[in-house]
Amino acid sequence: MSEPWWKSAVVYQIYPRSFADANGDGVGDVAGIRARLDHLAWLGADAIWISPFFPSPMKDFGYDVSDYCGVDPLFGTLDDFDALLRDAHARDIRVLLDWVPNHTSDEHPWFQEARTARSSPRRDWYVWRDGGPERPPNNWRAAFGPPSAWTWEEKTEQWYLHLFLPEQPDLNWENPDVVAAMHDTLRFWLDRGVDGFRMDVVHCIGKDPALPNVPPERERIPTCALIDDPRTHAHLREIRRLIDAYPNDRVMVGEVAMPWIERMATYYGDGDELHLAFNFPHIWAPWQAAAWRRCIDQTTDALAPRDAWPTWVLSNHDNKRHRTRYGSEPRARAAAVALLGLRGTPFLYAGEELGLTDAEIPEHRIVDPGGRDGCRAPIPWDDTPGRGWGPDPWLPWPPANDAASAAAQRDDPGSTLHLYRALLAARRDSPALRLGDMEWLETPDDVLAWTRRHDGDVRAVAVNFAAAEQEVEIPGRWRIERTSDRRREGDAFDGRLDPEQAVLLTRDLP
Numbered sequence: 004m005s006e007p008w009w010k011s012a013v014v015y016q017i018y019p020r021s022f023a024d025a026n027g028d029g030v031g032d033v034a035g036i037r038a039r040l041d042h043l044a045w046l047g048a049d050a051i052w053i054s055p056f057f058p059s060p061m062k063d064f065g066y067d068v069s070d071y072c073g074v075d076p077l078f079g080t081l082d083d084f085d086a087l088l089r090d091a092h093a094r095d096i097r098v099l100l101d102w103v104p105n106h107t108s109d110e111h112p113w114f115q116e117a118r119t120a121r122s123s124p125r126r127d128w129y130v131w132r133d134g135g136p137e138r139p140p141n142n143w144r145a146a147f148g149p150p151s152a153w154t155w156e157e158k159t160e161q162w163y164l165h166l167f168l169p170e171q172p173d174l175n176w177e178n179p180d181v182v183a184a185m186h187d188t189l190r191f192w193l194d195r196g197v198d199g200f201r202m203d204v205v206h207c208i209g210k211d212p213a214l215p216n217v218p219p220e221r222e223r224i225p226t227c228a229l230i231d232d233p234r235t236h237a238h239l240r241e242i243r244r245l246i247d248a249y250p251n252d253r254v255m256v257g258e259v260a261m262p263w264i265e266r267m268a269t270y271y272g273d274g275d276e277l278h279l280a281f282n283f284p285h286i287w288a289p290w291q292a293a294a295w296r297r298c299i300d301q302t303t304d305a306l307a308p309r310d311a312w313p314t315w316v317l318s319n320h321d322n323k324r325h326r327t328r329y330g331s332e333p334r335a336r337a338a339a340v341a342l343l344g345l346r347g348t349p350f351l352y353a354g355e356e357l358g359l360t361d362a363e364i365p366e367h368r369i370v371d372p373g374g375r376d377g378c379r380a381p382i383p384w385d386d387t388p389g390r391g392w393g394p395d396p397w398l399p400w401p402p403a404n405d406a407a408s409a410a411a412q413r414d415d416p417g418s419t420l421h422l423y424r425a426l427l428a429a430r431r432d433s434p435a436l437r438l439g440d441m442e443w444l445e446t447p448d449d450v451l452a453w454t455r456r457h458d459g460d461v462r463a464v465a466v467n468f469a470a471a472e473q474e475v476e477i478p479g480r481w482r483i484e485r486t487s488d489r490r491r492e493g494d495a496f497d498g499r500l501d502p503e504q505a506v507l508l509t510r511d512l513p
Contacts, residue, residue, distance in 0.1 A: 007252040008097070009199070009278060010312055011437035012049035013343070013427055014256075014350045018320045019056050019078055020064060020397060021381050022353050027393035031381070033079035037087040039384075040094055042409060046356060046420075047427030050097035052201045052256070054320060056084075060110050062170040063147070063372065065101075066203060067108035071188035088196055097198035099256065104185055105207045105227075106171040113184075114172050121159050128181050129172050130164035132214070142216045145169075146225040147372040164214075166207060166227040168372060176208045176238055186245055199246070199254030205277075206259045206270060209234030228261050236269070239276040254278045256314070262287075264298075268305040279314050279348055286316055290329045290338075292451050292468040296443075299345070303441075313347030318355050324378050327361040333503040336422055336487040337466055340505035343426045344464035346441040346455065351423070354382050354401070357412055358419035362401045370398070385410040417489050425485050429507060435460040446475050450500065463508040467500035474498050481508040 023035030033056060043051065055065030056078040065075070074081050091098050107114055117125040132140040132153075139153035139162060146167045153162040154169040164173045174181050189200065209232040221229060239257075246253045257277040259267045264284055270277050282302055288294040302313050317325035317338055326335035335358055342349050361377030369376055376398055383404035384391030390404060401407065412418035430436040439457030446452045449469035454477075455462045463481060467473045481496040485507040496508050 006438060007254070007278070008049070009252065009254045009256075009348060012097070012348060013047065013430065014050045014052055014099070014348065015043060015046070015048040016052045016054070016319060016350055016352045018054045018353060018379055021379050023382065023384065024392040024396070027389075029393040029396045030077055032077070033074060033083040033087055037083070037090055040087075040090055040096065043096060044094040046424050047431060048096060048351070050099060050198065051091065052099040052350070053101060055101045055103060060108055060170065062108070062168055064370075066103055067106075067110075067168065067171045068103050069108040069110045069112075071102075071185075072191045085195065092196070099199045099201055099254065100192055100197050101203060102189065102200040103203040104174070104176075105204050106165065106167060106173045109170045109172055118156060118159065118163075121161065127178050128175055130175050130210070130214075131161045132164070133160075134162055136160075141214050142222055143214070143226040144217070144223065146227050152226055166204070166225070166230075173210075174208070176210075177212065177234070182238070182241070186242070189242070189245060193246070193249050193253060197253075198251070199256065199278075201256045201258065202277075203258050204260055205239070205257040206230060206235055206261065208238055209236070231261065231266055236272060236276060239270065240272060243272075243275055243277075257281065259283075264301045264305045268309060268311060271306070271309050271311040273309065274311075279312060281316065281350075282314050286319070286322055286325075290334050290468060292446075292449050292466070295341070295466075295468075296451055302347075313345075314350060315342050315345050315347050316350040316352070317342055318352040318378065319350070320352065320379055321373070321375055322378065324352070324355065324359060324361050326355075326358055327377070331503070332358055332419070333488065336419060337468075337503055337505035339419075339423060339426060340485065340487045340507055341451070341464065341466045343430050344436060344453075344455065344462070344505075344507060346439065352378075354380075356420050356423035357382070357407050357409060359401045359407055360403075362399045364399060368399060383408040422485075422487065422489060425489075426507070429485055433460055433462055433509075434458050435462045444475075444477055447473055449473060450475050452477060461510045464505065465500060465508070466505040467503060470502050472502060473500045475500060477508065480511040482511040483507075484509045 020031045022031045023039045024031050025034035057068045058070040058073050058075045059065045059067050088098050113125050113128050117123050117129050134140050136155045139151045143152035145152040148168045165171050207230045211232050255277050256279045259270050259280045267280050270280050285298040288298050362380035364376045380398050380401040381396040385408050386405050412420035434457040435455040439455035442454050444452040450467050450473050452465035465475050483491050483494050483496050487505040
């Protein structure tokens with residue numbers, strides 16, 4: 004049997020508010036995504052993951068859902084989405100949606116009904132506990148907003164649980180009616196033709212009904228990063244059966260937002276839970292060879308017993324862009340070569356292919372409760388005054404946005420945009436890069452190098468993390484296919500790596 008598409012795909016994340024604005028109101032929208040599909044096809048993306056565009060009060064910018072089966076008017080209409088899906092599929096681009104199963108908005112009709120009275124038919128759709136207003140039921144800590152993960156409702160004299168904002172009450176997945184209703188939201192989009200879901204903090208849906216206190220040594224960590232309850236695995240197996248009942252390899256990608264790779268690996272189950280799980284320790288690793296090696300080895304060791312497929316990511320909507328974290332363009336470009344040379348499914352974040360850095364956000368423009376505005380700055384598409392947007396986008400532009408625009412970089416063969424396009428093309432043309440095994444090579448301390456092999460196709464990747472030239476010996480004869488700085492491509496590889504340079508090599512047969 005052929006491998007499922009998601010194993011060899013490159014997935015491109017779109018944060019819709021910040022991607023492209025079709026109606027000139029300064030906020031990205033579904034029609035804007037549709038208008039930029041040719042950019043994604045030219046780049047070579049195989050799939051897009053779209054962060055939430057569902058109806059929402061936008062307290063957490065879409066991750067507080069008030070209707071799982073619609074499109075917020077800010078972003079357009081269901082007809083706009085259907086047109087986007089149709090046009091994406093016509094370009095062989097698959098579409099994943101961002102499903103938020105742990106919590107709803109407090110403005111969702113389910114919660115509005117639940118909070119009216121203890122006797123409400125939907126009261127048990129959420130997590131409520133008795134007590135007094137002076138002391139929460141336990142010491143759980145919210146990720147955003149007030150420290151406690153509990154809010155007191157004076158009207159019914161109970162606490163409700165919210166692992167995030169008070170406006171994001173947690174659903175009670177122990178209630179079979181909740182399970183059935185949430186399964187129906189998946190079917191709604193699957194029946195329209197979506198190719199799968201990225202599932203927000205999906206590891207949190209199962210909770211110990213006793214809701215025990217967090218140990219004192221972890222009390223200051225947001226509880227969402229600590230929840231790891233076996234009930235979740237049964238829920239994931241049910242969702243997997245639902246997803247697998249649809250044709251064409253629909254996919255479940257889980258956000259398992261905990262810092263322990265060995266625990267993240269358990270959410271693959273025995274091939275019957277998540278297809279893919281995000282791997283976060285790598286996104287937090289510094290620009291150091293040893294740190295990268297440690298993350299890659301830990302991931303490989305954790306997933307190998309389950310025959311599970313890894314994911315790799317450098318940037319996303321919740322973390323500083325990797326160009327900002329690493330501190331320079333050469334490092335960011337070298338990291339791109341490394342990312343796209345690893346064994347697993349890479350996820351790109353919109354604007355990463357332009358080498359964008361985080362925007363500087365003045366205090367009066369801060370809007371995000373989690374302090375993530377900088378990495379969510381709008382994508383500059385061209386050098387017009389509006390950069391392809393309306394006159395006043397919802398967040399300030401990233402630095403150097405004229406030179407960083409997609410139009411300017413498309414005209415520059417040496418740009419970061421052309422580097423990403425070349426890397427995606429190389430990956431698409433190489434069975435070894437898409438699906439091959441990975442084997443480390445002996446290198447100096449500041450260098451990582453490995454080979455990829457599949458069905459007679461062989462590639463090698465070498466990354467110099469040092470600010471000085473390095474020499475690396477890779478047995479055999481090799482030709483330079485791609486370099487992070489686009490120099491010496493096509494030359495025979497002589498073992499020399501320029502400072503903070505990465506190379507993709509192909510076997511140079513005699």
